[in-house]
Amino acid sequence: xxxxxxxxxxxxxxxxxxxxxxxxxxxxxxxxxxxxxxxxxxxxxxxxxxxxxxxxxxxxxxxxxxxxxxxxxxxxxxxxxxxxxxxxxxxxxxxxxxxxxxxxxxxxxxxxxxxxxxxxxxxxxxxxxxxxxxxxxxxxxxxxxxxxxxxxxxxxxxxxxxxxxxxxxxxxxxxxxxxxxxxxxxxxxxxxxxxxxxxxxxxxxxxxxxxxxxxxxxxxxxxxxxxxxxxxxxxxxxxxxxxxxxxxxxxxxxxxxxxxxxxxxxxxxxxxxxxxxxxxxxxxxxxxxxxxxxxxxxxxxxxxxxxxxxxxxxxxxxxxxxxxxxxxxxxxxxxxxxxxxxxxxxxxxxxxxxxxxxxxxxxxxxxxxxx
Ligand SMILES: NC(=O)c1ccc[n+]([C@@H]2O[C@H](COP(=O)([O-])OP(=O)(O)OC[C@H]3O[C@@H](n4cnc5c(N)ncnc54)[C@H](OP(=O)(O)O)[C@@H]3O)[C@@H](O)[C@H]2O)c1
Ligand SMILES: [Zn+2]
Ligand SMILES: [Zn+2]
Numbered sequence: 001x002x003x004x005x006x007x008x009x010x011x012x013x014x015x016x017x018x019x020x021x022x023x024x025x026x027x028x029x030x031x032x033x034x035x036x037x038x039x040x041x042x043x044x045x046x047x048x049x050x051x052x053x054x055x056x057x058x059x060x061x062x063x064x065x066x067x068x069x070x071x072x073x074x075x076x077x078x079x080x081x082x083x084x085x086x087x088x089x090x091x092x093x094x095x096x097x098x099x100x101x102x103x104x105x106x107x108x109x110x111x112x113x114x115x116x117x118x119x120x121x122x123x124x125x126x127x128x129x130x131x132x133x134x135x136x137x138x139x140x141x142x143x144x145x146x147x148x149x150x151x152x153x154x155x156x157x158x159x160x161x162x163x164x165x166x167x168x169x170x171x172x173x174x175x176x177x178x179x180x181x182x183x184x185x186x187x188x189x190x191x192x193x194x195x196x197x198x199x200x201x202x203x204x205x206x207x208x209x210x211x212x213x214x215x216x217x218x219x220x221x222x223x224x225x226x227x228x229x230x231x232x233x234x235x236x237x238x239x240x241x242x243x244x245x246x247x248x249x250x251x252x253x254x255x256x257x258x259x260x261x262x263x264x265x266x267x268x269x270x271x272x273x274x275x276x277x278x279x280x281x282x283x284x285x286x287x288x289x290x291x292x293x294x295x296x297x298x299x300x301x302x303x304x305x306x307x308x309x310x311x312x313x314x315x316x317x318x319x320x321x322x323x324x325x326x327x328x329x330x331x332x333x334x335x336x337x338x339x340x341x342x343x344x345x346x347x348x349x350x351x352x353x354x355x356x357x358x359x360x361x362x363x364x365x366x367x368x369x370x371x
Pocket of ligand 1: 176199225290314
């Protein structure tokens, strides 16, 4: 007999959308295959996937741009689902039937300095939700598998409860993109009286505008062209800068203007020195987008104004939970466009072209997700 808390009538069939190594999204297709899920640990939960957002990092990973793409691995790390099974050592007090989100990280070692400080996203032995391996318990050595799938299984600590009153169908993107913006804005004390610039009006950037505005800052959207101006204003941006071909000209009136600038765009190389003039004394420039080539700058502007150049990665489980309280209080809703999970290839190709306005969410209608 199975113990009551462990019992479930759901018999998950683990199926997900995968490629055979690096994928060219212009022509290759992901295919749906059954996969072997990690062996069960008593602190695991099993989650029926309702929604999964598509993040720029999925695209880079699938294309093999951040290292070899392992065959038969499943991306997707903006997961919203419903708990269908919990182990006897379940964390976060999770119960069967509850809604949870899983983001970029599926596990961490729990023992290192980063973990003990609540900075699990910086654990050197972390398990990323895709293209990674579990490193504890029965699951040791098993590949992690993401949310472009019907079910997810993993450590309950990284399945974050979604508070009632948060719209599940737009919540997926908050699990990676959202917390990636929320975390540095909080860390650098953005709020009333602060001027924030967000570079790149995309999935992350548009949530950055929503969060910075809800925190009370004056927000400027900084985009390559003028095409997203109207949207940026609807999102709450007070100002809009189209950088165009002449950055110096675009920034002419913004010398020493910003307290913080967050860069979500991801060109191969980024001319940081052209952006430093817009930072005020003790201004912070924070990189989020994965820019492959090294950045170079003279140190003189940094010395002159005590500038800080930094970067940030996603957010720990406790920061994700804190973000959801803020999202609920301020009713923050990412702008999403939904696709049936079966249309994943159409969604990925379209993402690659820069079409999303501003985040794609894949929906498992057969699991009860709503299109
Ligand atoms: N640090 C972290 O923890 C973390 C977490 C999630 C994602 N990321 C990374 O963050 C970046 C953004 O992800 P996303 O999901 O927001 O992607 P996205 O929706 O494609 O948005 C990126 C935006 O950057 C700008 N951009 C795109 N291509 C560019 C190019 N070649 N040169 C200059 N600007 C370009 C565009 O904005 P405009 O059209 O307005 O210029 C675009 O909307 C990706 O590199 C992703 O891997 C990092
Ligand atoms: Zn992501
Ligand atoms: Zn650790």
